[in-house]
Amino acid sequence: MNQKMSNIANELTKNNIKPSIHRMRILEYLMDKRDHPTVDEIYINLKKECPTLSKATVYNAVSLFVNVGLVKALTIEGTEVRYDYTKNNHGHFKGEQCGFICDFDININQMNFDGLDHCEILSKDVNFKGICSECLLNNKR
């Protein structure tokens, strides 16, 4: 097992998740491809290398990862759930024409708000929607 994989194994063990082959592959995928994939996208792409992979295993794995806080489940629009391996807090922009989702920098904790006294806030999400630069160019032509 190479260095990368043993790091991934460590990451899982630290969170009390046994590092099985499939779990490691799924976490590796999320670490490498930061394009906020759906379960289906993870499944289809990993299936090429692991033909025996089942979609249920992908659901199981990402649920485990979300529960321990290793990855975040994003619900930016509609009924589509996407997964994000990330340490630093950031905002998400979704281009509504092409569906592309990108990160952007925003200091979510600098924002001041009012009306949530006596609530315990555990997570803060900022989602923007609109038309991405690429689509804007295409639309002009």
Place this chain on the structure above:
Amino acid sequence: MNQKMSNIANELTKNNIKPSIHRMRILEYLMDKRDHPTVDEIYINLKKECPTLSKATVYNAVSLFVNVGLVKALTIEGTEVRYDYTKNNHGHFKGEQCGFICDFDININQMNFDGLDHCEILSKDVNFKGICSECLLNNKR
């Protein structure tokens, strides 16, 4: 038709939606009950007064409302879509224990961010999650 209902009819006509009885009732519901209901909640509650109402009509109506910008579709968590009749921009807090969703004041346009040059931003959503004050009290006991 009373004053309230003719206002609702106006609101719809202004947006090129013909003010049918059901559409008016559904918009009225969203205006009165600002607790961000799901399609199912709208359907179940209105069904009491309009026994012939179909869930397809609720889906049709809220889709029309969302398309013209009369109401907003909220996707705060998971695959659950909720609807919000609102003019002023605000944030949403979801209590994860009880599922309760409330508004809070935040000046979304004051936030400064970076990395979305040349994108056209059409909407900005801020969603917080955590434990609501009521649940916090219950948990202590």
Place this chain on the structure above:
DNA sequence: ATATAATATTGTAACGAATACAATTGATAG
């Protein structure tokens, strides 16, 4: 007012993401 056309509503079928679960496979320890 009646016939005609257009639109809204309904009920149901189809779809797809997510979950549940029993059966199988794989790993671990004695």
Place this chain on the structure above:
DNA sequence: CTATCAATTGTATTCGTTACAATATTATAT
């Protein structure tokens, strides 16, 4: 090797949503 436990698989089921054809309602023309 065998027994035990956990992970994975495949499938069935659930549930929210969409699609669509049939019906009811409303608007328009004669």
